[in-house]
Amino acid sequence: MIVNMSDNATEQEIEHVIERIREAGYQPHVTRGTQRTIVAAVGSGRRHEIEALQVAPGVDTVVPIAQPFKLVSRQVKPHRTVVNVGGVPIGGEKVVVIAGPCSVESPEQLLSTAQAVKKSGASLLRGGAYKPRTSPYDFQGLGIEALKILREARRQTGLPIVTEVMSTEDIDLICEYADMLQVGARNMQNFALLRRLATIRKPILLKRGPSATVKEWLLAAEYLLAGGNGEVVLCERGIKTFETETRNTIDLAAVALARDLSHLPVVADPSHGTGKQSLIAAVSRAAVAVGADGLIIEVHPCPERALSDGPQSLDFAAFERVMRGLSDPLRGIASA
Ligand code: PEP
Ligand code: MN
Numbered sequence: 001m002i003v004n005m006s007d008n009a010t011e012q013e014i015e016h017v018i019e020r021i022r023e024a025g026y027q028p029h030v031t032r033g034t035q036r037t038i039v040a041a042v043g044s045g046r047r048h049e050i051e052a053l054q055v056a057p058g059v060d061t062v063v064p065i066a067q068p069f070k071l072v073s074r075q076v077k078p079h080r081t082v083v084n085v086g087g088v089p090i091g092g093e094k095v096v097v098i099a100g101p102c103s104v105e106s107p108e109q110l111l112s113t114a115q116a117v118k119k120s121g122a123s124l125l126r127g128g129a130y131k132p133r134t135s136p137y138d139f140q141g142l143g144i145e146a147l148k149i150l151r152e153a154r155r156q157t158g159l160p161i162v163t164e165v166m167s168t169e170d171i172d173l174i175c176e177y178a179d180m181l182q183v184g185a186r187n188m189q190n191f192a193l194l195r196r197l198a199t200i201r202k203p204i205l206l207k208r209g210p211s212a213t214v215k216e217w218l219l220a221a222e223y224l225l226a227g228g229n230g231e232v233v234l235c236e237r238g239i240k241t242f243e244t245e246t247r248n249t250i251d252l253a254a255v256a257l258a259r260d261l262s263h264l265p266v267v268a269d270p271s272h273g274t275g276k277q278s279l280i281a282a283v284s285r286a287a288v289a290v291g292a293d294g295l296i297i298e299v300h301p302c303p304e305r306a307l308s309d310g311p312q313s314l315d316f317a318a319f320e321r322v323m324r325g326l327s328d329p330l331r332g333i334a335s336a
Contacts, residue, residue: 247275
């Protein structure tokens with residue numbers, strides 16, 4: 001339920017509503033806009049007590065929310081959220097490109113990639129230190145050694161760092177090195193991890209699970225917001241379908257839908273979303289056309305030697321071409 005305060009509601013009236021929401025068994029979440037204040041009643045409590053606030057002083061309307069996610073919903077916060085990642089705003093006017101290797105493999109590999117992607121216009125550096133691999137025999141990431149290399153890359157280039165966290169045990173350590181923590185697709189519904197990440201003061205990149213609905217994805221984000229971390233960026237990275245020619249099926253309609261349903265920024269991952277170097281340029285352009293606030297793209301100095309995700313990684317020249325292609329206009333429409 002949402003309580004919309006009237007434009008001229010006093011601080012005392014707002015406090016009264018907050019108090020009543022608590023008494024009714026809900027958690028109050030306050031959004032103060034320039035014009036008016038909105039108080040959301042989150043959780044489960046005595047609904048009729050909230051409905052009755054319709055007649056409390058300073059209240060304009062009380063509206064039930066149809067969606068199960070509340071804090072993530074645009075009904076609670078009609079204006080778009082801008083998430084600041086080490087000084088880079090995601091969700092603002094400009095499309096933000098996050099680029100770098102799937103895994104950090106060596107200082108030379110990461111540092112050369114960081115310099116190259118920066119030169120081509122990326123504003124954040126990605127690189128996995130802890131890798132979720134389908135097989136336990138595959139390269140699992142360099143762990144803390146990779147975090148140190150990422151820190152050096154930030155020192156040299158100024159690019160803020162995005163890296164994946166797989167376990168609650170690693171959160172404190174990763175927070176010392178990274179500017180944004182990625183929750184991988186396989187962990188989207190790792191609720192223990194989400195609950196802990198809700199308590200930290202770092203932005204989160206929340207990937208959509210390979211078989212998660214948009215509703216489940218937004219409810220996963222709700223865990224973060226409800227627990228106190230509002231700095232969340234959603235990431236569409238492709239879902240499992242019957243198609244086998246692409247690694248995953250990137251759901252671009254979901255990018256537009258998530259932006260319709262939620263105020264959170266949404267980025268697209270054409271690398272995991274297609275699994276194919278040859279499709280990255282076109283899908284990146286398409287993602288921006290449907291409204292993506294950013295892109296996350298895998299780049300490697302020599303994709304054929306990559307320890308993970310080589311087939312979908314771009315070399316420096318191909319990444320430069322993708323970046324240049326992003327500003328090409330769409331084709332003209334023939335007139336009758
Ligand atoms: C990655 O970004 O390298 C990764 C493992 O992504 P996902 O969780 O989307 O598979
Ligand atoms: Mn990868």
